[in-house]
Amino acid sequence: MTPIRIVHIADIHLGFTGQGQPLVEDGPHAGRPLREVDVEQAVTWLGSTILEQDPPVDLVLIAGDLFHRANPLPHAIAAAAQLIVKLRGAGIEVVIIDGNHDTPRRVTHGSPAKFLGALGARVISETTSRIGDHDWNSPRLRNVVIHAVPSSVDAEQYRELMPEPGRINILLAHGRQQGTLDSAITRGDTVLSSDLLRRGWTYAALGDWHAHRHQPLADAPAYYAGSLEALTFGEAQAFPPQESDPYAQGGMLLVTVDLHTPPRIETVAYPDRRPVLHLGSIDARHLSAHEILDELERRMEGVPANALCTVDVQSISSDVYGAHDPLRIRSIHARCVLLYIDWNFRDDRMSQSDEPAVQSRLEDQWRAYVAEHVEASEDGNWLIERGLALLEQARISRAAHDEGE
Known part of the structure; x- marks a missing residue:
């Protein structure tokens, strides 16, 4: 046949x-x-x-x-x-x-x-x-x-x-x-x-x-x-x-x-598949806020403008995170359609804080909320990513607004 x-x-x-x-x-x-x-x-x-x-x-x-x-x-x-x-x-x-x-x-x-x-x-x-x-x-x-x-x-x-x-x-x-x-x-x-x-x-x-x-x-x-x-x-x-x-x-x-x-x-x-890219992990234990952004810019070199990207920043301290230049971060985000930065804080943040749990970072509260109310699944992961991305966008927008005042 x-x-x-x-x-x-x-x-x-x-x-x-x-x-x-x-x-x-x-x-x-x-x-x-x-x-x-x-x-x-x-x-x-x-x-x-x-x-x-x-x-x-x-x-x-x-x-x-x-x-x-x-x-x-x-x-x-x-x-x-x-x-x-x-x-x-x-x-x-x-x-x-x-x-x-x-x-x-x-x-x-x-x-x-x-x-x-x-x-x-x-x-x-x-x-x-x-x-x-x-x-x-x-x-x-x-x-x-x-x-x-x-x-x-x-x-x-x-x-x-x-x-x-x-x-x-x-x-x-x-x-x-x-x-x-x-x-x-x-x-x-x-x-x-x-x-x-x-x-x-x-x-x-x-x-x-x-x-x-x-x-x-x-x-x-x-x-x-x-x-x-x-x-x-x-x-x-x-x-x-x-x-x-x-x-x-x-x-x-x-x-x-x-x-x-x-x-x-x-x-x-499929020739027109949108690039969805993982730019690897950055070990931030010994880096300043300026050096972290330098490395983020280096990772973005050659990334297509139509891409969706993610990058992990590991072991960052809250002090270094707070010292970032929000306008420079916004310019890095603008290099592609979407850049999701997964900020992973050092464990010693928690031990150094005397604040009650309700005062934890919004990102941590959101992760805990999804874990409690949504079964582990692709949809749960999507909810976490969506929430973290919106929080990041809100933080950048607020910083830009404050800079312009």
């Missing part, structure tokens, strides 16, 4: 608004969250690039987290609908499973992607599902079987799931497999067992980890597609670039499969 061409994508997160929520300044999207628009533009690129492939693509697999939330807003819904209409209009089959972000808290609410079924996509939520034989509109796919495992499925539900002899068997699953990346499984994550991935699938299309083309098991053809855009600073690319950085690129996986040979996997990189 002629090889089947499959596009594997995941973790698109339509509706994501991002750290610090910088806004689009001009053009048709002026006033909207920049990161929300970034993701929508990546999806537009995705649809056009899939249609440009030669030979043509037969099947698109979306391995969960098409949406960032289980109740997406109109812009996200419109972008998803446009993608499916474009693909189905070209005769390309589409299968979507729910990820942990787009799985509703209550089953009665239904999958946010369910409406895409009316546009011709096959949407799988709640339970495992098999798609094959006459489920397909395209006769080229009659020997292809998709074994779908959405995020809400536990190990008991996929215990009996096995490849079918004489078929091209694709596992489509959303969850974490503890592999080579240093990424912990936290409460609420769906865990994919190594046994599941090693059952002899032709290919396993995975979602949940955002590192592009990550293969958790060397002896199984199972891969994470990763996200088109780096979404959090936890996914930031090292700057200057480093070899083997798992977050160095994003894109789609183009997978060619047949019955008799291992799958051929190609990366189609």
